[in-house]
Amino acid sequence: MKRSTKRRLRQGGLYAVLAAIVVLLALAVDWANVRANFWADGLGSNWHDLIVTGVKNTAIYTIIAFALGLALALLLALMKLSDVVAYRWIATAYIELFRGLPALITILFMAFAVPIAFQWRPPGGTAGAGVVGLVLVAGAYMAETLRAGLQAVPKGQAEAARSLGMGPAHTLIHIIIPQAFRIIIPPLTNEFVLLIKDTSLLSIVGAAVGQRELTNVTRDFLSSGDTAGTATSLMQAALLYLIITLPLTRLVAWLEKRQQRAR
Amino acid sequence: MTTAAIHVSDLHKSFGKNEVLKGIDFHVDPGQVVCVIGPSGSGKSTLLRCVNRLEEPSSGQILVEGIDITDPETDLDDVRTRIGMVFQQFNLFPHMTVLQNLCIAQRTVKRRSKKQAIEIARANLEKVGLAEKESAYPAHLSGGQQQRVAIARALSMDPDMMLFDEPTSALDPELVGDVLEIMKQLAAEGMTMMVVTHEMGFAREVGDKLVFMDGGVIVEEGDPRVVLADPKHERTKAFLAKVL
Numbered sequence: 095m096k097r098s099t100k101r102r103l104r105q106g107g108l109y110a111v112l113a114a115i116v117v118l119l120a121l122a123v124d125w126a127n128v129r130a131n132f133w134a135d136g137l138g139s140n141w142h143d144l145i146v147t148g149v150k151n152t153a154i155y156t157i158i159a160f161a162l163g164l165a166l167a168l169l170l171a172l173m174k175l176s177d178v179v180a181y182r183w184i185a186t187a188y189i190e191l192f193r194g195l196p197a198l199i200t201i202l203f204m205a206f207a208v209p210i211a212f213q214w215r216p217p218g219g220t221a222g223a224g225v226v227g228l229v230l231v232a233g234a235y236m237a238e239t240l241r242a243g244l245q246a247v248p249k250g251q252a253e254a255a256r257s258l259g260m261g262p263a264h265t266l267i268h269i270i271i272p273q274a275f276r277i278i279i280p281p282l283t284n285e286f287v288l289l290i291k292d293t294s295l296l297s298i299v300g301a302a303v304g305q306r307e308l309t310n311v312t313r314d315f316l317s318s319g320d321t322a323g324t325a326t327s328l329m330q331a332a333l334l335y336l337i338i339t340l341p342l343t344r345l346v347a348w349l350e351k352r353q354q355r356a357r
Numbered sequence: 358m359t360t361a362a363i364h365v366s367d368l369h370k371s372f373g374k375n376e377v378l379k380g381i382d383f384h385v386d387p388g389q390v391v392c393v394i395g396p397s398g399s400g401k402s403t404l405l406r407c408v409n410r411l412e413e414p415s416s417g418q419i420l421v422e423g424i425d426i427t428d429p430e431t432d433l434d435d436v437r438t439r440i441g442m443v444f445q446q447f448n449l450f451p452h453m454t455v456l457q458n459l460c461i462a463q464r465t466v467k468r469r470s471k472k473q474a475i476e477i478a479r480a481n482l483e484k485v486g487l488a489e490k491e492s493a494y495p496a497h498l499s500g501g502q503q504q505r506v507a508i509a510r511a512l513s514m515d516p517d518m519m520l521f522d523e524p525t526s527a528l529d530p531e532l533v534g535d536v537l538e539i540m541k542q543l544a545a546e547g548m549t550m551m552v553v554t555h556e557m558g559f560a561r562e563v564g565d566k567l568v569f570m571d572g573g574v575i576v577e578e579g580d581p582r583v584v585l586a587d588p589k590h591e592r593t594k595a596f597l598a599k600v601l
Contacts, residue, residue: 253411254448254507258462258514259438268461272452 132329136320140327144315148308149334155225155293155307160286163232170237171244172266185237192234198295201227205299221301228296232289239281243274280349287342291335308334360423362387362518362549363408368417370403377403379573381417385518385566390550392560392581395570396596401553404570405520408551409440422517438466441511441519445526447503449495455482455506456491459513467514474513481509485539501532508539518549525556557601561585569593 173185192200204227209215216222247270255265275282294309301310308331315327363385370378377400385391393401406412408419410426410433419426426436450458459478463469469477482488485505495503504524511519521540525533537559544550544563554560560567560581567581569590577590585601588594 248448250444250446250448251450254442254444254450255462256434257409257411257437257440257442258510259434259466260462261434261466264465268465269450273450276452 131324132326134321134324134326137326137330139320140315140330143311144308144327144330144334147304147306148311148331149338151221151305151307152290152293152338155221155228155296156286156290159225159228159232159293160289162229163236163289164282166229166233167236167240168271170233171240174237174241175244189234189237192231193238195231197228197231197292198298200231201295201299203227204230219302219305220299221296221305221307224296224299224301228289228292231292232285235288236282236285239278239285240274243278244270246277247273277353280346280353283342283346283349287339287346290339290342294335360387361385361420362389362422363551364418364420365404365408366418368404368407368419369415370400370407370412371415377573378407378414381573381575383568383575383578385549385551387517387549388547389565390544390548390552390563391566391568392564393551393553393568393570394555394557394560394596394600395576399570400573401570402522405522405551405553408520409437409442411442434466438462438514439517441508441514441516443504443507443511443519443521443524445523447495447500447507447527449503449507449510451495454492454494455487455498458495458506459510462510463513477513477515478509481512482506484512484542485509486535499532500528501535504528504536505539508536508543512543518551519543521550521552521554523553523555525554555600557585557597569596571596 170185170188173181174189176182176185201224204216205220205223209223216226218225251269251273252265255269256262260268293307296307297310297313301307306314312327312331315321315330316325317323319327321327361384365384366382368378368381369376379400381400381404383391393404395401403412407414408421408426410419414427417427421436421440424431424436426433449455450461453461456475456478459481460471460474463474463477464471467474479488479491482491485508487502487505487509490498490502490506495506498506508519508524524540525536528536533556537556540550540552540559541563552559552564564581566578567584568578569576569584569588569592571592577584577588577593584593585597588597
């Protein structure tokens, strides 16, 4: 037998096995039951609350946590690159602490322990406290990304700026930071996607009805409404999350590819 | 007696245990063009970079227009505005247009108005023959054009002197001429220049003084035409035999 014929036969065999498995699964599954559980009748009434309350709040919390987290991360990254040893230590300790803890633990701390211990409530109730927790965690992760970005700017850039008489602050603001951000746009977009998904952790701390994010609203529909007792709202939420995150992860892939070509 | 533009005495510089400069004494007078040559690793670039304190000297003294830049009390940023520097790798700011490259330090350091900064920038671009490139980004320019922009950027700060760190070493051979032409023009205008270079032709034609360095010391210095034609020291002879 010719080599090419052999290869074609082998590939054909593999496809046949795959098709057989798919057919068997399709026959074995009780589709009516699956549909009743995953996509029950009456799901139409869920969409409004899932989107208008859930997606909206998820977006708001993500954007707030990202913006504040980024500011915190920049501060930490600069501290980590500081000449002052104590600053470097503090930044390192902070980053290690909040990267080492599960985000959920940090969120629970901020929502329940910190308000009692320090007699201080972050604005926005428990949801706001949860967002503060997300900021603390996101700041730690993005700080490492930013530090890498700052260090990736060629040394000659700072030298050129300094040789023109620009001071350290001007050099940082006008020359180093803008270039660092360009370098880290792909990983930063990635962090943004992770943050979108992490907002679902906020569903654990409870929030007023109008402040619930997507996962929390979804949980309401598990026990109430036309689709109560089925996983329909979970399927809807999964779909909504993917509609938001998939374009973003594709964007990251595209940005990375473009950056590689530019090099 | 006029103050030397650059006066270096007993300069030492070590990177860790590696002593790169082992006691350098030399000076550049105002209006002089001094070319520094020598094999790679001889310390010539380090010497140049010490003059505007991009490298911190280990010991010794450097006076720029009589100001001791090794003194911790000296305002380095102020001194640096009077010393233009041109790098081997150009080091243009890639996220800014040519015009922005020329304006950023004028605006932030010299606090010039936007209008005035642009005016000065345009005049200097004109000088290096790249007036039409003001809105281009560095990535879209050839190496030679980038280096000419870098020279214009340094000139926009109205420096009293210019340091050149192997300005043509990263260029394709056919682009070297344009950059050297600008440097000759600058020299003719009376700019004080210290040039680390491998361009012996430039040194011979434009230089007022040639300094040959090897192993972290100045081996020989003098009139370029004399040194190049009739080197006194064996090491100079050996080096020139290789490069000429």
